[in-house]
Amino acid sequence: MKMATKSGNLLHCNSYYNFFTSLLGFRCYSNCSKFLAVDDDDPKLFLKFVRQQSKLGFTNVEIPLSHFQHMKSMRPLPSIIDFCMLLSAMSKIKPHPPFSTVISLYRQLLFLGLRPNIYSLNILANCYCRLNFVDLGFAVLANIIKLGFQPNIVTFTTLINGFIHSNQFEKAVPLLDKILKLGFQPDLVVYGSMFKGLCRSGDNAGALKLLINMESYGHFMPDVVIYNTIIDSLCKDQLLPQALHLFKEMKVKGISPNVVTYNTLIRGLLTLGQQKEAQQMLTEMLRNNITPDIQTYNMLIDMYCKDGKVGEAQDIFEYMTDRALGLLQEMHCDGLAPNVITYSTLIDALCKVNQLKLAHQFFKEMEAHGLKPDVITWNSLLDGMCKNGQIDEAITTMKQMESTGMVPNIITYSILMDGFCEANRLREAVDIFTSLPAKCLQPNVFSYNIFVKGYCKEGLLDEATKLVNEMEDNGCSPDECTYNTIIKGYLYGKDVSKALELVSTMRIKAFAADAHTASLFLSFITDHAVSDSDKALLRMYFEI
Numbered sequence: 001m002k003m004a005t006k007s008g009n010l011l012h013c014n015s016y017y018n019f020f021t022s023l024l025g026f027r028c029y030s031n032c033s034k035f036l037a038v039d040d041d042d043p044k045l046f047l048k049f050v051r052q053q054s055k056l057g058f059t060n061v062e063i064p065l066s067h068f069q070h071m072k073s074m075r076p077l078p079s080i081i082d083f084c085m086l087l088s089a090m091s092k093i094k095p096h097p098p099f100s101t102v103i104s105l106y107r108q109l110l111f112l113g114l115r116p117n118i119y120s121l122n123i124l125a126n127c128y129c130r131l132n133f134v135d136l137g138f139a140v141l142a143n144i145i146k147l148g149f150q151p152n153i154v155t156f157t158t159l160i161n162g163f164i165h166s167n168q169f170e171k172a173v174p175l176l177d178k179i180l181k182l183g184f185q186p187d188l189v190v191y192g193s194m195f196k197g198l199c200r201s202g203d204n205a206g207a208l209k210l211l212i213n214m215e216s217y218g219h220f221m222p223d224v225v226i227y228n229t230i231i232d233s234l235c236k237d238q239l240l241p242q243a244l245h246l247f248k249e250m251k252v253k254g255i256s257p258n259v260v261t262y263n264t265l266i267r268g269l270l271t272l273g274q275q276k277e278a279q280q281m282l283t284e285m286l287r288n289n290i291t292p293d294i295q296t297y298n299m300l301i302d303m304y305c306k307d308g309k310v311g312e313a314q315d316i317f318e319y320m321t322d323r324a325l326g327l328l329q330e331m332h333c334d335g336l337a338p339n340v341i342t343y344s345t346l347i348d349a350l351c352k353v354n355q356l357k358l359a360h361q362f363f364k365e366m367e368a369h370g371l372k373p374d375v376i377t378w379n380s381l382l383d384g385m386c387k388n389g390q391i392d393e394a395i396t397t398m399k400q401m402e403s404t405g406m407v408p409n410i411i412t413y414s415i416l417m418d419g420f421c422e423a424n425r426l427r428e429a430v431d432i433f434t435s436l437p438a439k440c441l442q443p444n445v446f447s448y449n450i451f452v453k454g455y456c457k458e459g460l461l462d463e464a465t466k467l468v469n470e471m472e473d474n475g476c477s478p479d480e481c482t483y484n485t486i487i488k489g490y491l492y493g494k495d496v497s498k499a500l501e502l503v504s505t506m507r508i509k510a511f512a513a514d515a516h517t518a519s520l521f522l523s524f525i526t527d528h529a530v531s532d533s534d535k536a537l538l539r540m541y542f543e544i
Contacts, residue, residue, distance in 0.1 A: 043074055047082055054089040061098050064090045068105055072112065083109055084119045091127060099127040118149045122158060129162025134171075137162050153184045160190060164197040172197065173206060177213070188223060195226050199233035204242070207233065224250070228260050235268030243268060259285070263295050270299060340366070344377040351384025359384060372404075379411050386419025394419060410436070414447045421454030429454060445471070445479050452482055456489030464489060480511040491520045496534040 050067050058064050064086055071078050071086070091102050106124050110116070116124075125140040137159050144151050156179040163172035172194060176186065191214055198207040207230050214222055227250045234243035247265060250257065262285040269278035285292070343366040350359035363381060366373060378401045385394040394416060398408060413432055420429035433451060436443055448471050455464035464486050471478050483506045490499040499521070524534070 043078075046070070047078055051082065051085055054085040057089055058093050061090065061093060061101060065101075072108070077112060077114065080109070080114050080117050080120055083114070084117070084123060087120070087123050091123060091130075097130070099130050102127050116147070118144065118152060118155070121147075121149070122152075122154045125155065125162075126158045129158055130165060132162075132166045134159065134162040134166055134168065153179075153186065156184060157186060157190050160186075161193055164193050167197075167201065169197050169201050169203060169206070173210065176210075180213075188226075191222070192226060192229070195229045199229055202233075202237070204230070204233055204237060204239065208242075208246075221253070222255070224255055224258055224261065227255060228258075228264060231261060232264045235264055235271070238268075238272060240268050240272055240274075257288075257290070259290050259292065259296065262290060263299065266296070266299055338369075338371075340371050340374055340377065343371060344374065344380060347377060348380035351380050351387075354384070354388060356384050356388060356390075373406070375406055375409055375412065378406060378408075379415060382412060383415045386415055386422070389423060391416075391419045391423050391425070410441045410444055410447060413439075413441065414444075414450060417447065417454075418450045421450055421457065424458075426454050426458055443474075443476065445476055445482065448476060448478070449481050449485060452485050452489075456485060456492075459489075459493065461486070461489050461493055461495070480506070483509075483511055484517045487517055488520060491517075491524070496524060497537060500537055 050071070053063070053067070067086060068083075071083065087102050087105060090105075091097050091099060103124065106116075106120065106127075109120070121140055121144050125137040128134070128136040128140065141151060141155060141159065144155060156175070160172050160175055160179075163169065163175065176190075176194060179186065191210075194210060195207055198204075198210065211222060211226070211230065227246060231243045231246055234240070234246065243265065247257065247261065250261075262281060266278045266281050266285075269275075269281060282292075282296075285296075343362060347359045347362055347366075350356070350362065359381060363373065363377070366377070378397070382394050382397060382401075385391075385397065398412065398416065401408065401412075413436060417429040417432050420426065420432070429451070433443065433447070436447075448467060451467055452464050455461070455467065468478050468482060468486060471482070483502055487499045487502050487506075490496075490502065
């Protein structure tokens with residue numbers, strides 16, 4: 001009588017075949033696409049094979065299920081330890097461990113009369129917890145005590161991880177405190193899971209408290225991974241001072257920051273607009289001989305390329321772009337391959353500073369490196385071309401975009417519509433706008449605002465007003481920009497009373513006039529061409 005199991009991936013190569021035949025001495029078919037045959041006249045040899053496979057792990061559930069069924073039929077039955085090794089390996093099959101199946105197999109062992117041990121009960125508790133039945137995990141804990149076993153660190157770690165897995169962090173922390181008081185010493189993996197869970201739930205205070213407790217117990221010192229987890233969470237919540245304090249603290253304690261630490265802090269500084277401080281952090285990173293990775297370069301290119309929000313933004317932006325080009329060259333020299341995000345960021349920046357020729361060069365270089373531009377890359381090029389009056393060239397580029405299989409989105413068409421409106425080609429912009437439903441695209445507020453501005457520019461204020469009303473009917477509410485645009489249109493048309501009427505509507509919607517709109521209103525008070533009645537309205541409105 002022979003037992004046959006599917007060989008799976010494990011024996012689909014000669015190296016594994018030779019390994020098992022030499023190690024275990026059993027007879028295998030040389031054709032690995034067939035079945036693996038083991039002579040069950042020697043149960044010890046078979047169990048040795050199962051233990052070895054369990055240590056190596058399984059890629060699917062079929063092979064261990066077959067092993068389990070054969071082990072059930074053996075007389076005498078294999079020990080609970082042999083079954084536990086198999087069940088433990090099954091619970092680790094990725095990407096979807098068959099926890100329910102393992103629970104079912106465990107119950108079969110009880111029917112067979114095998115007495116559970118602490119190992120098998122911990123496996124059972126783990127399966128329940130991973131299925132989000134932490135209460136059943138605690139029921140297993142009660143059974144462990146009832147059977148006279150002592151719960152161990154694995155038992156409690158399993159329950160803690162169950163709380164973390166089911167997002168019950170408010171229960172995980174007290175349990176950790178209890179087991180520490182009982183004298184158990186959780187390892188760094190447990191602490192790491194706790195910190196990740198607390199930070200993921202936004203409980204930075206809880207994470208910082210746990211960090212203090214961890215150090216006070218003295219079982220383990222937190223490592224760089226734990227510090228990185230907390231620093232990242234603080235930066236994401238824009239709690240930069242606390243993150244920088246923790247950064248200094250880890251260095252004082254002799255824990256060396258790595259590239260992840262610096263990347264996290266640089267990103268946090270950039271998010272808050274602290275470019276100078278981000279540059280200083282980079283300098284410190286390089287001084288400590290920590291090599292930047294692709295994320296570092298991407299962030300720096302983004303930092304140098306993003307538009308400023310101050311008066312001298314243009315000069316700063318051009319300086320940032322020259323630095324970004326240098327960094328891109330450094331990436332190539334360091335053997336780091338720029339990705340789509342890197343190129344897209346750089347192309348967008350070049351387009352914004354009217355360096356279209358250079359942007360096109362990098363676009364071609366990107367393609368030459370086998371990187372496929374995404375819709376963001378194409379939109380950046382189109383926007384740069386339209387803003388430079390290259391409308392016809394932009395249309396040709398969009399056709400090229402479509403020929404590559406890239407589908408234009410609402411932003412693509414909005415860019416073209418804006419370009420047509422700026423070039424006084426309103427009719428062509430309208431044609432694109434009316435074609436959107438056929439393309440299954442819904443205009444957004446940005447698209448509508450383009451046409452409000454276009455109509456106002458042409459003095460077609462009635463059409464602009466009608467379009468604003470259509471926005472409401474189509475479920476796309478006008479925003480602050482919409483009202484500022486049409487108000488300025490009425491002011492340019494010397495219709496002060498209508499403009500003031502719209503300002504009242506803005507205030508009801510909690511919108512505010514921008515600086516340009518407000519200055520236009522004030523300029524009308526001293527404008528001799530404005531009627532006395534309109535000036536009176538303005539004075540009353542501004543309480544002058």
